[in-house]
Amino acid sequence: MVPLLYKLTAFAYKDYLSFGYVYVGLRGAEEMTRQYNINVYAPTILIFKEHINKPADMIQARGLKKQVIDDFITQNKYLLAARLTSQKLFHELCPVKRSHRQRKYCVVLLTAEASKLSKPFEAFLSFALANTQDTVRFVHVYSGRQQEFTSTLLPDSEALQGQSAVSILERRNTAGRVVYKTLEDPWTGSESDKFVLLGYLDQLRKDPALLSSEAVLPDLIDELAPVFFLRWLYSASDYLADIWDGMFHSNWREMTPLLSLIFSALFILFGTVIVQAFSDSNEERESHPPDKEEVPEKAGKMEPSFTKANSSKVPKKGFVEVTELTDVTYTSNLVRLRPGHMNVVLILSSCTKTSLLQRFALEVYSFTGSSCLHFSFLSVDKHREWLEYLLEFAQDAAPVPNQYDKHFMERDYTGYVLALNGHKKYFCLFKPQKIVEEEEAMGSCGDLDSSLHLGESRGKSSCSLGSKPIKEKLSKLSLWMERLLEGSLQRFYIPSWPELD
Numbered sequence: 001m002v003p004l005l006y007k008l009t010a011f012a013y014k015d016y017l018s019f020g021y022v023y024v025g026l027r028g029a030e031e032m033t034r035q036y037n038i039n040v041y042a043p044t045i046l047i048f049k050e051h052i053n054k055p056a057d058m059i060q061a062r063g064l065k066k067q068v069i070d071d072f073i074t075q076n077k078y079l080l081a082a083r084l085t086s087q088k089l090f091h092e093l094c095p096v097k098r099s100h101r102q103r104k105y106c107v108v109l110l111t112a113e114a115s116k117l118s119k120p121f122e123a124f125l126s127f128a129l130a131n132t133q134d135t136v137r138f139v140h141v142y143s144g145r146q147q148e149f150t151s152t153l154l155p156d157s158e159a160l161q162g163q164s165a166v167s168i169l170e171r172r173n174t175a176g177r178v179v180y181k182t183l184e185d186p187w188t189g190s191e192s193d194k195f196v197l198l199g200y201l202d203q204l205r206k207d208p209a210l211l212s213s214e215a216v217l218p219d220l221i222d223e224l225a226p227v228f229f230l231r232w233l234y235s236a237s238d239y240l241a242d243i244w245d246g247m248f249h250s251n252w253r254e255m256t257p258l259l260s261l262i263f264s265a266l267f268i269l270f271g272t273v274i275v276q277a278f279s280d281s282n283e284e285r286e287s288h289p290p291d292k293e294e295v296p297e298k299a300g301k302m303e304p305s306f307t308k309a310n311s312s313k314v315p316k317k318g319f320v321e322v323t324e325l326t327d328v329t330y331t332s333n334l335v336r337l338r339p340g341h342m343n344v345v346l347i348l349s350s351c352t353k354t355s356l357l358q359r360f361a362l363e364v365y366s367f368t369g370s371s372c373l374h375f376s377f378l379s380v381d382k383h384r385e386w387l388e389y390l391l392e393f394a395q396d397a398a399p400v401p402n403q404y405d406k407h408f409m410e411r412d413y414t415g416y417v418l419a420l421n422g423h424k425k426y427f428c429l430f431k432p433q434k435i436v437e438e439e440e441a442m443g444s445c446g447d448l449d450s451s452l453h454l455g456e457s458r459g460k461s462s463c464s465l466g467s468k469p470i471k472e473k474l475s476k477l478s479l480w481m482e483r484l485l486e487g488s489l490q491r492f493y494i495p496s497w498p499e500l501d
Contacts, residue, residue, distance in 0.1 A: 327501065383501075390494065
């Protein structure tokens with residue numbers, strides 16, 4: 001088993017180093033232990049940098065402490081000549097000078113990307129290995145990837161164009177201000193180049209004013225930023241591979257906590273989504289409509305549109321859904337209506353359908369916010385017998401004439417409104433207001449010849465009225481609706497709902 005202390009160290013420095021583990025008890029490890037002269041009886045940590053044939057540093061002890069390991073890793077966190085790939089790394093390798101005693105110099109090799117394995121870079125690396133100091137840090141930059149950074153340090157000399165160059169710099173503040181000195185000749189890695197660079201470093205110890213040039217360096221481009229998605233993808237694939245191996249090679253009892261956590265999270269997630277969906281639907285149903293002045297553009301399934309005379313009263317938003325009460329919708333809209341729900345039914349005829357529906361929608365629009373109210377209309381031409389059967393239970397409010405009366409088939413029920421409670425089997429009745437024009441029209445209907453066909457005389461009293469008198473029948477409907485919601489209207493109970501033929 002890998003020691004937990006080593007795992008914690010690897011996680012803490014995962015952004016700077018790659019960690020590995022070798023068990024010396026396995027076959028094939030003898031060659032490695034012999035090559036690096038490792039004592040197999042004590043834990044050993046090796047750090048490799050640019051050269052893998054020889055470790056850059058090594059620590060070996062029987063009881064390694066965390067503080068000892070952290071100090072060892074911190075001292076070897078960077079390569080001998082690390083490459084500057086981001087501004088953050090530049091701040092860490094070349095910190096800002098805080099005092100005269102804490103001067104930090106950076107020796108920067110400006111080279112092309114393809115020349116990393118060439119003689120100039122190998123010579124620069126060997127020079128850095130031989131002249132390691134606490135006050136000097138060796139780094140290199142690919143001039144092709146950091147063009148603005150490179151052009152700021154290089155003078156306008158044709159001799160350095162396309163060649164590797166070495167610059168010594170010291171940062172003065174975090175805004176990018178530096179003082180620097182660039183070697184006049186290109187860096188070829190020769191002994192003379194090393195001698196010149198060593199002379200500059202020895203002179204800097206005595207005279208810091210050697211760095212005579214001054215500039216403001218631009219921020220380095222983050223070269224690893226474009227591959228962030230790939231790094232995340234690789235990490236995710238490794239994590240999934242570990243889970244897959246754990247499921248088939250580990251004990252299922254060890255996987256129980258993880259599986260329990262996953263299923264609990266899924267249950268909470270789906271439960272939250274379902275509850276939120278139901279709460280959103282309830283809020284939409286209970287939301288209040290606009291003010292009454294905004295009359296709906298259309299009333300349910302009304303096919304005719306409003307007339308131009310009433311266009312000033314047409315609402316700008318919303319509508320009232322009014323369905324016709326027929327033998328098909330009778331059961332669902334009345335007989336089996338849910339408890340607490342009521343169906344407000346408007347009685348009309350074929351010739352008054354347009355006008356009454358318009359005024360009906362106008363009057364009840366402000367009450368459509370309640371989900372317990374449904375709105376319908378009933379054609380008296382088709383279902384007169386059903387209507388008169390109901391009105392028999394409301395004799396005081398709407399006395400039904402004798403069937404032998406000559407005006408039996410001529411009585412006008414248009415404009416009546418019934419609020420039907422299907423569950424408790426009662427209804428409330430709205431009787432339209434009597435106006436002068438209607439009474440005169442009803443009087444003229446008494447002089448009709450009794451020999452006329454009953455079908456021709458049915459509903460003539462309402463058809464003979466104008467559009468305005470018909471609409472005035474529902475002028476008090478909004479006040480009646482308010483009393484209906486208050487529960488102050490008289491209720492007429494029936495034993496059962498009759499069939500709607």
